[in-house]
Amino acid sequence: MEENKLIDRIxxxxxxxxxxxxDTFSSRVYNTALGFLQSTEDAEDITQEIFILIHRSIKNFNRDSSLSTWIYRIAVNKSLEFIRSKKRKKRFAIVKSIFAKEEAEELPDFLHPGIIAENKDRAKILFKAIDKLTENQKTAFLLNKIDHLSYKEISEIMKVSHSSVESLIFRAKENLKKELYNYYNDKI
Incomplete structure (x- = not known):
C-alpha cells in the first residue's frame, strides 16, 4: 500500500x-486547530507541534488504522490540550490580576478561512457559542462542519460509536440554536 511505503520512508x-x-495534511491539521483555537497564531504553533509529534511517533503508528484518522486524532487532542492549558493560565492570570490590580486582556483572533471581513462579528458570535459547547460536542461539530468528516471518521477519531457522534452533533446543533436564538432575540 502507498501509505505504508510513505510511513516506511518517514x-x-x-x-x-x-x-x-x-503537504498532504498540513492545511487540514491547521484548519482543525484553527476551528478549536480561533487564533491563527495559536493554530500555526499547534500545527508545528503536531507535525513534530507525528514525526517522532510515526514508528508507533498502528497500520491497521487510517493514517488520516490518526493524524486528526493527534490534531484534536493537541488542540484540546492547548485549550485546557490556556484556561489554566487564564485562571491564574485572573487571580494574579485581582491581587496585583492589573488586568491582562487577551484579544482572540477570529480570522478563519472562508470568513470575510464584514462577517467577523458574526463569526465572533458563532465561535463564542461554539466555545460554550461541551468538549465532545465541540469536537464532533467542528470535525463535521469545518473539516467535513463523515460520522464514521469522527467516531474513529473520537473513539466513540457512530450513534454517539450523531447524538453529539444533534445536541451541539440544538445548543447552538438556543445560544444564537437567545443572542439574536435579545438584539431585536
Missing part, C-alpha cells in the same frame, strides 16, 4: 517523504 528519515505527508 521512519527511515526520508525528508521528501515527510514533506509529502506535511
Amino acid at each position: 521512519i527511515e528519515n526520508d525528508e521528501a517523504a515527510f514533506r509529502e505527508l506535511y
Whole structure:
C-alpha cells in the first residue's frame, strides 16, 4: 500500500517523504486547530507541534488504522490540550490580576478561512457559542462542519460509536440554536 511505503520512508528519515505527508495534511491539521483555537497564531504553533509529534511517533503508528484518522486524532487532542492549558493560565492570570490590580486582556483572533471581513462579528458570535459547547460536542461539530468528516471518521477519531457522534452533533446543533436564538432575540 502507498501509505505504508510513505510511513516506511518517514521512519527511515526520508525528508521528501515527510514533506509529502506535511503537504498532504498540513492545511487540514491547521484548519482543525484553527476551528478549536480561533487564533491563527495559536493554530500555526499547534500545527508545528503536531507535525513534530507525528514525526517522532510515526514508528508507533498502528497500520491497521487510517493514517488520516490518526493524524486528526493527534490534531484534536493537541488542540484540546492547548485549550485546557490556556484556561489554566487564564485562571491564574485572573487571580494574579485581582491581587496585583492589573488586568491582562487577551484579544482572540477570529480570522478563519472562508470568513470575510464584514462577517467577523458574526463569526465572533458563532465561535463564542461554539466555545460554550461541551468538549465532545465541540469536537464532533467542528470535525463535521469545518473539516467535513463523515460520522464514521469522527467516531474513529473520537473513539466513540457512530450513534454517539450523531447524538453529539444533534445536541451541539440544538445548543447552538438556543445560544444564537437567545443572542439574536435579545438584539431585536
